[in-house]
Amino acid sequence: MPKVLISDKMDPQAAKIFRERGVEVDEITGKTPDELKAMIGQYDGLAIRSSTKVTKEILEHATNLKVVGRAGIGVDNVDIPAASAKGVVVMNTPFGNSITTAEHAIALMFALARQLPEADASTQAGKWEKNRFMGVELTSKTLGLIGAGNIGSIVADRARGLKMKVVAFDPFLTPERAVEMGVEKVTLDELLARADFITLHTPLTDQTRNILSAENLAKTKKGVRIINCARGGLIDEAALKAGLDSGHIGGAALDVFVTEPAKESPLFGTPNFVSTPHLGASTTEAQVNVAIQVAEQMADFLVSGGVTNALNMPSLSAEEAPKLKPYMALAEKLGSLVGQLSTGAIDRISVHTEGAAAELNQKPITSAVLAGFLGTQTATVNMVNAPLLARDRGVEVREIRSEREGDYHTLVRVSVRTADGERSVAGTLFGDQAPRLVELFGIKVEADLVGSMLYVVNEDAPGFIGRLGTALGEAGVNIGTFHLGRRQAGGEAVLLLSVDEPVTAELLARVKALPGVRTAMGLSF
Known part of the structure; x- marks a missing residue:
C-alpha cells in the first residue's frame, strides 16, 4: 500500500480521499527540516501547502518518494530541478482557487474606491470624519486587465456585472476570446492610458517582471488605482511608492510583495495604500477544493499511474x-x-x-x-x-x-x-535523438536550439558577418555556434548564434544599429 505524508495543515477531506483510494496517510505538520529529513524516507508521496520547503537536501533523504503534491498554484517552495533529477513528479492544483483570488481582487478594488481601511480605522478611533473620505463609483469606470487567463476572465466577468468597461492586455488573448469575455483587447500602452483601475493576473516571468515599471506607471492616467493579487515582482514597488507620494497614483492595493513574508516595506504607512498578507487563496471553499484535488491527483498517480497537472512530467x-x-x-x-x-x-x-x-x-x-x-x-x-x-x-x-x-x-x-x-x-x-532546427519562417537553416541565442534578420550583403562579429567582440560576447540561412543571394538572411551569456538590451541595441539589420532578438532555451 502506498504511503503519503501530509506535512502542512490541510482540509481533512484530503486524508479521507487518500484512505478511500487505498493509500495509507499520516498527517504530521510543523516539522523542522531536520525532522522531515529523518522521516521522509518511508513515504511514497508528500502532500504540502506553502510551509514545507521541499529542498534538494530533503529530496536526498527521500529514498522512496515518487510524487510531491502542492495544494495550490505556486511551487516556489519545491526544488523542481532537484525533484526531476530524483525522478519525483511534482504536481500542483492550478485551478482550485481561481474564484477566490478573483474575488479578493474585486474586494481590494472596492476597498480602494471607498477608502474602507482608512475609514474603518478613523471611525473606530471615534473621529467620525465623514467629509474626509470621498470615494469614487466603480460604475462606468474602465478596468484595465493585465492577464486574461482563468483568474483574469473571472475578474472581467465580475467587473462587467458592476457595469464597468473592461479593457485587457494579454499576448495570448485572441479577438474571438475577447468578444466571448466581453472585453476590449488593447495594447499595454492603450491600457495604461485609459484605465481608471488596473488589476494584474499574470504569472511572474522574465517577460512580465516589473511590467508596471517606473516608465509604465508614468504612462497611466492620473489618479489610477492599482491592484495586484497575482505575484510580487510584477510592479516596481519603489516606483509605486513614488507615484503614491506624488499623487499621480490615486491608490494601490497589494496582496503580494517581492519579498514575503513582507514584515517591512517602504509602502507601509503610505496614504491610499492597502495591503493584505497573500490572502488571495484564503477562503474555506478554496482550501477544501485544493485539498481534494491534490489528494485525488496523488492517489491516481500512486495507485494507477495517472498523471494530472504535473509540472515536470x-x-x-x-x-x-x-x-x-x-x-x-x-x-x-x-x-x-x-x-x-x-x-x-x-x-x-x-x-x-x-x-x-x-x-x-x-x-x-x-x-x-x-x-x-x-x-x-x-x-x-x-x-x-x-x-x-x-x-x-x-x-x-x-x-x-x-x-x-x-x-x-x-x-x-x-x-x-x-x-x-x-x-x-x-x-x-x-x-533519432538530437533535436535540430531545419527551417525558420520559410528559410532553410540548420541549428541547435540551446542556451542563450541571438536571432538576426538582415539584408544579405558582403561584409555583414564581419561587422556583426566585430560588434560582438567589442561587446565582449563569445560566440558558441553560428548558423546562417537565406532565401536567395542578396535577399533576406537569418542568423542564429549561440552565445555564452544572456543577450542584453545593450547588445541588441548595438546589433540593431548595424547597417542592414531588420530584426534582432535574444532567445533562450
Missing part, C-alpha cells in the same frame, strides 16, 4: 515514453522558438508531423509544442495543463499527420496564425 504510458522523449524535446524547443519570435495575438497553432514522427502518439508531441510556446509567457505551464491553457485563451490547436517522407526521415513542423499571416518553423532528429 507529461501524460505518457511507460511503453510510449522512450520513443516519444526526443520528439517531445524537439517539439518543446520549436514551440518555444515560435513563441519567442511571434508578435501579436495567435489564434491558431498547427502541429504537422511527417515520416516517422507521424507514426507516434501525436498528443504528447502537441502538448510539448504548447508547453514550449506558452512557457514564454506562463511560468507554471507544462505538457499536462498546456492544452487547457491554450483552450482558455481561445487558441485553436490543429494536428496534422503525413506519413510520407519529405526531405527528412522524420519532421515536426509548428505553424502559428496571427493577424500578419501564418509562419512556421520545422525541426528533425539527428540520429
Whole structure:
C-alpha cells in the first residue's frame, strides 16, 4: 500500500480521499527540516501547502518518494530541478482557487474606491470624519486587465456585472476570446492610458517582471488605482511608492510583495495604500477544493499511474515514453522558438508531423509544442495543463499527420496564425535523438536550439558577418555556434548564434544599429 505524508495543515477531506483510494496517510505538520529529513524516507508521496520547503537536501533523504503534491498554484517552495533529477513528479492544483483570488481582487478594488481601511480605522478611533473620505463609483469606470487567463476572465466577468468597461492586455488573448469575455483587447500602452483601475493576473516571468515599471506607471492616467493579487515582482514597488507620494497614483492595493513574508516595506504607512498578507487563496471553499484535488491527483498517480497537472512530467504510458522523449524535446524547443519570435495575438497553432514522427502518439508531441510556446509567457505551464491553457485563451490547436517522407526521415513542423499571416518553423532528429532546427519562417537553416541565442534578420550583403562579429567582440560576447540561412543571394538572411551569456538590451541595441539589420532578438532555451 502506498504511503503519503501530509506535512502542512490541510482540509481533512484530503486524508479521507487518500484512505478511500487505498493509500495509507499520516498527517504530521510543523516539522523542522531536520525532522522531515529523518522521516521522509518511508513515504511514497508528500502532500504540502506553502510551509514545507521541499529542498534538494530533503529530496536526498527521500529514498522512496515518487510524487510531491502542492495544494495550490505556486511551487516556489519545491526544488523542481532537484525533484526531476530524483525522478519525483511534482504536481500542483492550478485551478482550485481561481474564484477566490478573483474575488479578493474585486474586494481590494472596492476597498480602494471607498477608502474602507482608512475609514474603518478613523471611525473606530471615534473621529467620525465623514467629509474626509470621498470615494469614487466603480460604475462606468474602465478596468484595465493585465492577464486574461482563468483568474483574469473571472475578474472581467465580475467587473462587467458592476457595469464597468473592461479593457485587457494579454499576448495570448485572441479577438474571438475577447468578444466571448466581453472585453476590449488593447495594447499595454492603450491600457495604461485609459484605465481608471488596473488589476494584474499574470504569472511572474522574465517577460512580465516589473511590467508596471517606473516608465509604465508614468504612462497611466492620473489618479489610477492599482491592484495586484497575482505575484510580487510584477510592479516596481519603489516606483509605486513614488507615484503614491506624488499623487499621480490615486491608490494601490497589494496582496503580494517581492519579498514575503513582507514584515517591512517602504509602502507601509503610505496614504491610499492597502495591503493584505497573500490572502488571495484564503477562503474555506478554496482550501477544501485544493485539498481534494491534490489528494485525488496523488492517489491516481500512486495507485494507477495517472498523471494530472504535473509540472515536470507529461501524460505518457511507460511503453510510449522512450520513443516519444526526443520528439517531445524537439517539439518543446520549436514551440518555444515560435513563441519567442511571434508578435501579436495567435489564434491558431498547427502541429504537422511527417515520416516517422507521424507514426507516434501525436498528443504528447502537441502538448510539448504548447508547453514550449506558452512557457514564454506562463511560468507554471507544462505538457499536462498546456492544452487547457491554450483552450482558455481561445487558441485553436490543429494536428496534422503525413506519413510520407519529405526531405527528412522524420519532421515536426509548428505553424502559428496571427493577424500578419501564418509562419512556421520545422525541426528533425539527428540520429533519432538530437533535436535540430531545419527551417525558420520559410528559410532553410540548420541549428541547435540551446542556451542563450541571438536571432538576426538582415539584408544579405558582403561584409555583414564581419561587422556583426566585430560588434560582438567589442561587446565582449563569445560566440558558441553560428548558423546562417537565406532565401536567395542578396535577399533576406537569418542568423542564429549561440552565445555564452544572456543577450542584453545593450547588445541588441548595438546589433540593431548595424547597417542592414531588420530584426534582432535574444532567445533562450
